[in-house]
Amino acid sequence: MAAHIPFVNTPRDCKILxxxxxxxxxxxxxxxxxxxxxxxxxxxxxxxIDPAIDGYHHRLITKWPEDRREWNKTLSQLWKSxxxxxxxxxxxxxxxxxxxxxxxxxxxxxxxxxxVLDKCYSFNPTWISIPQLPLVNDGxxxxxxxxxxxATAKWKKQNQRGIKLILPVIFTSTIQLTKKQMRxxxxxxxxxxxxxxxxxxxxMADTNLSDQNRNDQYPNRYAKLIEFHDNIKESLPKAIKIxxxxxxxNLVLWARGLCDYPAVSLGSPxxxxxxxxxxxxxxxxxxxxxxxxxxxxxxxxxxxxEKVLTQIGPEDSARKELxxxxxxxxxxxxxxxxxxxVAKFYKKWFDEIEPIPDKGRALALFQNLSSAYVLGKQLPxxxxxxxxxxxxxxxxxxKAAEQLMLKCL
Numbered sequence: 422m423a424a425h426i427p428f429v430n431t432p433r434d435c436k437i438l439x440x441x442x443x444x445x446x447x448x449x450x451x452x453x454x455x456x457x458x459x460x461x462x463x464x465x466x467x468x469x470i471d472p473a474i475d476g477y478h479h480r481l482i483t484k485w486p487e488d489r490r491e492w493n494k495t496l497s498q499l500w501k502s503x504x505x506x507x508x509x510x511x512x513x514x515x516x517x518x519x520x521x522x523x524x525x526x527x528x529x530x531x532x533x534x535x536x537v538l539d540k541c542y543s544f545n546p547t548w549i550s551i552p553q554l555p556l557v558n559d560g561x562x563x564x565x566x567x568x569x570x571x572a573t574a575k576w577k578k579q580n581q582r583g584i585k586l587i588l589p590v591i592f593t594s595t596i597q598l599t600k601k602q603m604r605x606x607x608x609x610x611x612x613x614x615x616x617x618x619x620x621x622x623x624x625m626a627d628t629n630l631s632d633q634n635r636n637d638q639y640p641n642r643y644a645k646l647i648e649f650h651d652n653i654k655e656s657l658p659k660a661i662k663i664x665x666x667x668x669x670x671n672l673v674l675w676a677r678g679l680c681d682y683p684a685v686s687l688g689s690p691x692x693x694x695x696x697x698x699x700x701x702x703x704x705x706x707x708x709x710x711x712x713x714x715x716x717x718x719x720x721x722x723x724x725x726x727e728k729v730l731t732q733i734g735p736e737d738s739a740r741k742e743l744x745x746x747x748x749x750x751x752x753x754x755x756x757x758x759x760x761x762x763v764a765k766f767y768k769k770w771f772d773e774i775e776p777i778p779d780k781g782r783a784l785a786l787f788q789n790l791s792s793a794y795v796l797g798k799q800l801p802x803x804x805x806x807x808x809x810x811x812x813x814x815x816x817x818x819x820k821a822a823e824q825l826m827l828k829c830l
Contacts, residue, residue, distance in 0.1 A: 422446040424675065425771055426469070426682045428666055428693075430454045433760065435461035437687040440761075441768040446682065447547060452537070453506050453696050455544055469548035470541040474569070475591055476503055476697030477516040478555045495699060502697040510536040516554070522565045534572035548585045551618045555591035555628070555695060556607055563610045570618035577619070585621035587661065588614060591695065592627040598645045608649070612656060622661025623653060626684070626693035632668045633691065633715045633821060634810035643670060643828050650679040666691055668715055669790075669825040676774060676786040676829060685767065688760030691715060704809075705759045707746065708766035711739035712800070713793040713822045715763065718754045721804035723747070729800055739796055787829035793822035 423444045429435060430451065435458055438448065448466050450458070453473040462468075479499045486492060492500070507513035512533035515521040534552055541549045552569045554562045573586060590611050598604050615623060627646060632639070650664065665671030665684035668691040675683040684693075690703060704717045709726075716722060726747045733740045752758050770789075777785040797819020808816055817823075 423771070423775060424682050425685045426663060427685050427687055429458065429462065429687065432458055432461055433757070434458075434687045437761065437764045439463060441764055442685075442687070449684065450544075451696055452541055453502075459544065467547040468544060469550070469587065470544055470546040471550040471589070471696075472537045472541050472552050473506055473696035474516065474537070474550075474552040475555050475589065475695050476506065478591075478593070478695050479503070479698060480517045481519070481554070482557075498699050499697070502699070506697060507537070510540075516565070519561070522568075527568060530568060531572045531575065534569060535576050538573065538576050542582060542584070546584060548587050548622070550587050550589050550624070551614070551620060553589045553591075553614065555593045556597055556610075558594055558597060558603065560606065560610070563613075566610070566614050567617055570614040570620075574618045585661065586618055587622040587624050587663070588618060588620045590623060590625040591693070592625075592629070593695075595629050595642060598627065598649055599642060604645065604649060608652060608656075611653075615657060615660070620660070622663065623657065624663040624684070625650065625653070625680075626665060627667075628693050628695060630667060630670065631692045631810075632670050632825075633808070639824055640827070643673075643824065646670065647674065647677075647679065647828060650674055654679055666693055669713065669821065670828070672771065672774065672786060673783075673825055673828050676782040678779060678783070683771075685771070688762075688764035688767075702756075705754055705756050706763065707753055707759055708763045709746065709818075710742045710766050710770075711793060712797040712818050713770065713790060713825075714797075714803070714818070715821075716803060716807040717809060718750070718759060719804060719806035722807040723750045725801065725804055725807070726750070732800065783829050787826055790822045790826035790829065794819040794826055797822060 427442045449469040451473045512529035551573045662680040663682045664680040666686045671683035674680045707718045800818040802816040
């Protein structure tokens with residue numbers, strides 16, 4: 422079985438999964454979506470169910486009016502998303518307001534956790550995520566996360582559940598990793614929750630790391646995230662380790678042996694979105710395989726691709742993939758076809774690296790990205806419409822591959 426873990430959320434994801442990722446070791450599905458897609462999942466694939474408790478983050482960071490009549494459309498949608506998932510469980514309001522985070526409410530919290538985990542368990546999973554709130558800059562959620570970990574450990578012990586528990590670690594701010602004191606504090610809190618829950622694994626995701634939308638600070642961000650994973654590996658050597666989804670940094674961490682499984686998206690998006698949010702259709706994006714880049718399928722991109730083809734020799738291995746993009750551009754600009762094109766490329770990219778023995782995998786990925794970087798250096802800058810959040814050097818065609826390449830070894 423392949424080491425990647427697809428994150429499956431929608432019926433379209435199920436189709437991509439069946440088409441390209443049936444060799445996955447396990448698939449991750451949220452309690453938010455499992456009931457809607459369960460019948461569309463391959464019956465023989467192990468499940469990792471996440472209880473979607475991170476969705477309470479939206480409620481906790483938003484100033485809510487006391488009177489529901491004053492809620493705007495976004496607030497109403499957020500609360501409805503939470504209620505749709507959790508209102509069937511006793512005590513579901515506890516996590517929505519810090520005033521309930523007191524010892525007197527612990528029995529209700531345990532009841533809530535028991536019912537949520539029982540629901541997750543009803544889908545016959547191999548792994549279940551420990552209920553946890555995403556990390557914030559201060560320590561205001563440390564105690565509630567410890568109580569959630571404690572309740573989970575108690576649930577597993579009392580019911581003798583034969584499943585593995587995965588601790589979610591969801592970063593919500595860049596400085597949680599880049600500021601040393603804050604990073605150290607988070608590390609100790611995470612380790613504490615892991616031990617309290619008697620967890621089997623840890624899943625780490627930075628919700629702010631969209632590693633195609635770069636700026637000059639990204640090398641430092643990459644370095645600190647890698648350092649954090651290195652510390653986790655040293656302190657929790659027996660833990661199952663999962664990271665991502667990202668576009669490329671998950672593959673770097675995996676190739677370097679700092680995680681066991683890279684989490685992968687199924688065509689879109691290559692970042693983790695916190696559960697129960699308001700869905701917004703993003704721009705239609707395509708993969709440019711020879712330079713390992715994920716870009717918006719703008720009209721200017723088509724012009725750029727046509728220009729690039731005039732600079733690529735007939736014997737160049739990149740020519741076939743670039744010609745396919747030019748010839749089928751109008752087809753690929755349709756959302757379903759675009760997602761399929763990206764998913765197909767990403768699976769092929771992973772399959773190029775996985776057969777390499779563990780000790781040589783980081784070097785193999787370095788060489789893979791180095792080839793993309795060298796080609797990209799010979800090409801004109803990408804149009805700003807293809808990379809709307811980038812400017813200056815970040816528009817260089819080989820920049821994505823370069824920044825990932827430099828963190829491989």
